[in-house]
Amino acid sequence: MPPKRKSTPRSPEHGALGDAIRLSRERLGLSQEELSATSDIHLTHIGGLERGVRNPSYATLVRLARALSIEPGALVSLADELREQAKRAPA
Secondary structure (H helix, E strand, C coil), X not given: CCCCCCCCCCCHHHHHHHHHHHHHHHHCCCCHHHHHHHHCCXXXXXXXXXXXXXXXXXXXXXXXXXXXXXXXXXXXXXXXXXXXXXXXXXX
């Protein structure tokens, strides 16, 4: 039996970054498989990043941003906006 996947983000920041990656990917109409091929990042790593359970290196962030046709700073800014929205949302 394979090990159970982590589903709880490491932190609110990791969760927001994962949401930003997923949102950016979906806006382009890309699957995780297509993003994996374009960014040369393994599919399971992409999934972990989107769930917020993996901690990306700077190089990984740059490769993801390039594959998503945005600047790395824009990806991080989107994550910050999503984190702030989540903090303001009623529980």
